[in-house]
Amino acid sequence: MIRLEKRPQPSRVWSMATPLVAVLATMIAGGLLFAALGKNPVEAIRTIFWDPLFGEFAFYYRPQLLVKGAPLVLIAIGLSLGFRAGIWNIGAEGQYIMGAICGAGAGLAFYPADSALIFPLMVVAGALGGWAWAMIPAVLKTRFGTNEILVSLMLVYVAEQFLASVSLGLLKNPEGFGFPGSRNLQSWDAAHNAELITGTGMHWGVVAALIAVIFAYVLLNRHMLGYHIRLSGEAPRAARFAGVNPTRLVLFCLGTSGALAGLAGLFEVSGPSGQISIDFNVGYGFTAIIVAFLGRLHPVGILLAGGLMALTYIGGDIAQSNMGLPSAAIQVFQGMLLFFLLALDLLTNFRIALSKPEVV
Amino acid sequence: MDLSAINPVLLVASLMVAATPILIAAIGELVVEKSGVLNLGVEGMMITGAIAGFATAVETGSPLLGFFAAAFAGAALSVLFGFLTQIAQANQVASGLALTLFGLGLSALMGQSYVGVKPPQMSDIHIPVLSDLPVVGPILFGHDIILYFGIALTAAVWALLKFSRAGLVLRAVGENHDAAHALGYKVIRIRLMAILFGGACAGIGGAYISLIRVPQWTEGMTAGVGWIALALVVFASWKPWRALLGAYLFGGVTVVQLNLQAAGVAIPVEYLAMSPYVITIIVLVILSADKSSAPAALGRNFHASR
Numbered sequence: 001m002i003r004l005e006k007r008p009q010p011s012r013v014w015s016m017a018t019p020l021v022a023v024l025a026t027m028i029a030g031g032l033l034f035a036a037l038g039k040n041p042v043e044a045i046r047t048i049f050w051d052p053l054f055g056e057f058a059f060y061y062r063p064q065l066l067v068k069g070a071p072l073v074l075i076a077i078g079l080s081l082g083f084r085a086g087i088w089n090i091g092a093e094g095q096y097i098m099g100a101i102c103g104a105g106a107g108l109a110f111y112p113a114d115s116a117l118i119f120p121l122m123v124v125a126g127a128l129g130g131w132a133w134a135m136i137p138a139v140l141k142t143r144f145g146t147n148e149i150l151v152s153l154m155l156v157y158v159a160e161q162f163l164a165s166v167s168l169g170l171l172k173n174p175e176g177f178g179f180p181g182s183r184n185l186q187s188w189d190a191a192h193n194a195e196l197i198t199g200t201g202m203h204w205g206v207v208a209a210l211i212a213v214i215f216a217y218v219l220l221n222r223h224m225l226g227y228h229i230r231l232s233g234e235a236p237r238a239a240r241f242a243g244v245n246p247t248r249l250v251l252f253c254l255g256t257s258g259a260l261a262g263l264a265g266l267f268e269v270s271g272p273s274g275q276i277s278i279d280f281n282v283g284y285g286f287t288a289i290i291v292a293f294l295g296r297l298h299p300v301g302i303l304l305a306g307g308l309m310a311l312t313y314i315g316g317d318i319a320q321s322n323m324g325l326p327s328a329a330i331q332v333f334q335g336m337l338l339f340f341l342l343a344l345d346l347l348t349n350f351r352i353a354l355s356k357p358e359v360v
Numbered sequence: 361m362d363l364s365a366i367n368p369v370l371l372v373a374s375l376m377v378a379a380t381p382i383l384i385a386a387i388g389e390l391v392v393e394k395s396g397v398l399n400l401g402v403e404g405m406m407i408t409g410a411i412a413g414f415a416t417a418v419e420t421g422s423p424l425l426g427f428f429a430a431a432f433a434g435a436a437l438s439v440l441f442g443f444l445t446q447i448a449q450a451n452q453v454a455s456g457l458a459l460t461l462f463g464l465g466l467s468a469l470m471g472q473s474y475v476g477v478k479p480p481q482m483s484d485i486h487i488p489v490l491s492d493l494p495v496v497g498p499i500l501f502g503h504d505i506i507l508y509f510g511i512a513l514t515a516a517v518w519a520l521l522k523f524s525r526a527g528l529v530l531r532a533v534g535e536n537h538d539a540a541h542a543l544g545y546k547v548i549r550i551r552l553m554a555i556l557f558g559g560a561c562a563g564i565g566g567a568y569i570s571l572i573r574v575p576q577w578t579e580g581m582t583a584g585v586g587w588i589a590l591a592l593v594v595f596a597s598w599k600p601w602r603a604l605l606g607a608y609l610f611g612g613v614t615v616v617q618l619n620l621q622a623a624g625v626a627i628p629v630e631y632l633a634m635s636p637y638v639i640t641i642i643v644l645v646i647l648s649a650d651k652s653s654a655p656a657a658l659g660r661n662f663h664a665s666r
Contacts, residue, residue, distance in 0.1 A: 004449070006663065037469075088453055140641075146648040149400065149453070150591045154637040157584050165630035289457055326472055328579075331465030338458040339440065342450040350449065 004350040014348040019294055019301070022340040023308065029340070030333045039323055047322060048315030048330075061314050063201025067272050068313050070205040071096070071264035073306035075288035077212045078257030080297040084220075085232040087253045091137065091152025092261040093285025094159035095130040099262020100269035101166055102129025104182060104276050108171060111183065119193070122266060123204075130262015131255050133159065138254035142247045148254065156285070164278050171276050181277035185270045193271035205267030209306075212260060216299040229253065261285060287313075290338045309334065371615060376503065377573055379611025380510045381406070381565040381582075385589035386596070386603045387510075387517050388561020393593055394521065395554035396534035396657035400456025401441050403586025404463020405559050406566035409434040411471040413567025414479055414577045423482040427506060427567050434563020435556045437463055442555040446548050449661050464580060474577045482506070482572055506568055511604070513561070518600035530554065534655035537662040547662045562586065584637065591640045597653040606643075613639050 027049075031041035052061035075092045082089045089095075103126025107118055137151040166172075171182040186192050196202045220226035232239040232249055240246075264284065273280045291309050295302030316330030385402055392399050412433030417426030437459060444455040482504045521527040530550060532540045537547045569585065570577050588610055596602035617632040625632070 004663070090457060136641075140645055144645050144648055146641075146645050147591075147594065150587060150594070150644060151641050153587050154584070154591070154641050157637045158634045161630040161634035165628055168630075169628070286461060290461065293454060326469055328465055328468030328472065332462065332469055333465075335458060335462030335465045338454075339444070339462060342444050342455055342458060343448045345450055346448040 003353050004346070005353045007349060007351050010348045011351075015296060018341060018344040018348060019296065019305070022294070022337060022344050025340040025344070026333065026337040029336055033329065033332060033336075034325065037325070037329060039319075039325055044319055044323060044325060047319045047325075048312060048333075051318055052311055052314040061318070063195075063199060064314050065307060065310050066201035066206045067203070067310075069306045069310035070203070070209040071268055071284045072288050072291045072309055073209040073303055074205065074212055074264040074267075075257070075261045075285060076291035076295065076302045076306060077209070077216045077299060078260035079288055080292045080295070080299070080302060081216065081219075081229055082253035082257050083233075083292055084297050085229040085249055085253055086236070087250055088149045089134060089137070089152050089254050089257045090149055090289060091134070091154075091156045091285070092257065092288055093281060093283065094152070094156035095133045095258040095261035096265035096268075096285045097156075097159040097163050097281050098133040098265070099126040099130035099259075100265030100280070101163060101171070101276060102126055102132075102262070103266030104185065104269050105166070105171060107185065107270070108183060112188065119270070122270060123263065126262045126266025127259040128262070130265065131259040133262070134254045134258020135251075138251050138258075141254075142250050148250070152254075160281075163276070163281070167276050167278050173275075182275045184275045186274040193267050203267065203271045205264065205271060208263055208267065209303075213299045213303050220299065225252070261288075287334060290334055293338060293341055371619060373503070375608060375611045375615045376507060377611075378614045379607040380507045381568040381573060381585055382589050382592060382610055383565075383604060383607035384506075384510045384513060384568065385562045385565035385586060386592040386607060387513050387600060388558035388565070389589055390593050390596065390598060390600060390603055391517060391521075391530070391561075392554050392558035393658055394534045394598060394655055395530050395551045396537060396655050396660065396662075397445065397551050397555060398452050398456065398659040399438070399441055399459070399555060399558055400453060400590065401437070401459025401463065402558075402562050402589050403582060403584065404460035405434040405437045405562035406463075406569070406586040406589075407467040407580070407582045408437050408463045408470075409563025409566030410570035410582060411467040411474065411566075411577060412563065414570040415470065415474055417479050417567075417571055418474060418477055421480050423480055423571050424505075426479070426571055427564055430563040430567030431560040432563070434561070434566065435559040437466075438555050438559025438562075441559075442552045445661060446552055446555070449663055452659050452661065460586070468579045471577050471579060475579075477577065479571050479575050479577075481575075504572055506564070506572065509564075514600045514604045521600070531655070534657055537657050537660070541662070541664055547664075551662075562589075565589070588636065588640055591644055594654075595643055595647055597647070598655065599653075609643075610636060610640070 027045055031045055034044040035041045052058060052065065075096065079089055079092060103122040106125035107122040110118055133155060134152070136155060137148040140146040140151055141148045167182060168180050173179070173181060173183045193203050193205065196204070220230065228239065228244045228249060231242060232244055232246070269276055269280060287309060291302060291305045294308070295305035312330055312334060316325070316327065319325040320327050385406055389399065389402055409430035413426035413430030416429035417423045441455055441459050444450040445452050521531065529540070529545055533545060533547050533550050541547050566582060569582060574581065592603055592606045592610065595606045613636050617635050620627070621629050621632050
């Protein structure tokens with residue numbers, strides 16, 4: 001008889017191995033899905049995972065890896081802090097939108113000035129916008145004990161409506177011939193988040209993501225606050241006795257993840273996307289949840305997971321244009337990845353033991 | 361702006377229609393949470409139910425068959441959640457989120473060829489004299505059968521939880537799974553059944569949106585109704601009749617803001633459209649002070665070590 005036996009401590013080997021096994025399992029299950037859709041599974045998987053890196057047009061796709069990976073990593077790093085402490089911010093998409101709106105709005109207020117201070121101002125405003133949006137669930141949770149999952153998620157829908165409102169009204173390009181959407185920030189040098197080295201895809205968002213990874217690593221491994229975060233997640237009772245202040249922790253975790261998501265939004269809107277428009281957001285805030293788990297809530301893991309997830313986005317686009325693979329198939333693929341990961345986590349925390357049925 | 365164009369009788373009748381998907385999904389989730397499981401995948405199961413029901417109804421021409429298919433699809437998706445949380449002992453919050461993300465993708469994939477298709481209509485019931493009564497008729501006796509099913513379901517779940525032995529066992533499992541296990545109840549099995557029920561209800565609720573409320577298929581059409589249903593369970597403090605009340609409140613807000621949009625009130629459309637979500641938050645804040653009625657084992661996994 002097969003029995004599950006709880007390991008005294010989570011297995012380190014399996015904790016590292018499960019993401020890899022999960023990716024492999026997803027490739028197989030995804031291949032079956034693509035086959036069911038009438039596409040050649042081997043070709044589809046190759047198009048998604050191989051072509052962007054080593055294919056004929058890889059020189060074009062490789063920079064995209066940084067462009068798409070940076071916001072995912074930036075958001076996921078913030079989320080992972082909260083997830084570790086059992087604080088569930090799942091409204092990063094809303095904080096991303098609000099960061100972009102606040103950042104772009106702060107910049108556009110000075111249009112068409114030409115000052116080196118405008119972009120830094122936008123960065124600060126973007127971070128503050130995301131932070132403020134995340135503070136709503138944080139304050140409601142600490143003051144009234146309201147569930148942060150539901151509030152942060154509801155605020156995504158509010159943010160989406162607000163985005164529609166500003167791109168049709170407040171931030172609409174006055175010279176845009178009545179089309180919705182703000183001025184294009186790419187054509188205004190003072191606000192453009194341009195590539196730092198041409199042709200690499202490296203923009204300020206990538207730099208910020210790398211800094212966030214390092215900061216999170218130091219915080220979690222070398223700092224008292226990081227220790228408190230881990231303690232609250234793994235042993236809430238012990239954390240209480242150790243004098244961890246839960247209110248401060250909630251405010252810090254939600255605030256940080258909101259600010260990082262806001263930054264990601266600002267870098268996106270001033271760079272790759274270029275303008276505030278009704279649908280400039282493409283769901284990075286939700287995909288980042290998968291990235292955070294796939295990276296085992298560990299900063300370095302998240303960096304790798306962000307790259308992998310960016311790969312599925314780019315590869316998915318290629319597969320869509322070359323093979324006619326529907327874009328939703330990639331969404332399913334990403335969802336499956338999280339499923340496999342969660343299921344395989346069983347092996348990290350439990351040992352599968354074979355035992356003789358007991359004689360009663 | 362012309363507020364007199366809003367007909368109060370039609371308003372109440374459409375309020376009940378708007379409330380039904382939220383109600384059915386919330387009742388399902390209420391049972392799941394009563395068994396001590398927090399399934400955050402309601403949105404994913406609803407949208408999957410919406411497309412499964414829609415596709416089946418279009419292909420077979422029978423909306424009723426569509427609802428059965430939707431219940432099946434929702435339950436099938438909830439099996440994944442059940443496996444993850446009950447067998448593989450995965451974190452319930454993470455698994456629920458996974459279910460939602462997966463369901464949104466899956467539904468978009470399944471629904472590609474159904475965009476813009478018109479589903480077969482579900483006819484409203486018509487009781488000779490009663491349905492023709494002036495005000496009461498359209499409000500009480502002129503709806504489709506699923507709407508009445510939702511109300512009957514509420515009553516059934518209330519009675520089951522309050523008066524039956526099965527309800528008592530379910531509540532015991534949700535309050536203290538160790539004690540229930542010690543008494544010989546199969547905690548995992550009971551929870552799995554509750555999860556299946558929740559999935560089927562969410563599926564029906566989703567199909568109600570795509571087949572009756574809207575009725576057509578668009579990607580991501582549930583637009584957070586699943587999450588509102590989750591909030592509604594908290595709002596209702598895990599009591600079925602209060603869920604009904606809450607669903608009608610949210611249905612009312614949705615319908616009133618739609619009517620105000622149509623009447624051309626001076627408030628921008630976007631701000632009206634965000635009102636149901638804002639009101640959900642406000643209601644959550646007001647009611648979250650009292651957590652005493654939450655099932656004690658909510659969100660905690662059970663593993664019998666010996």
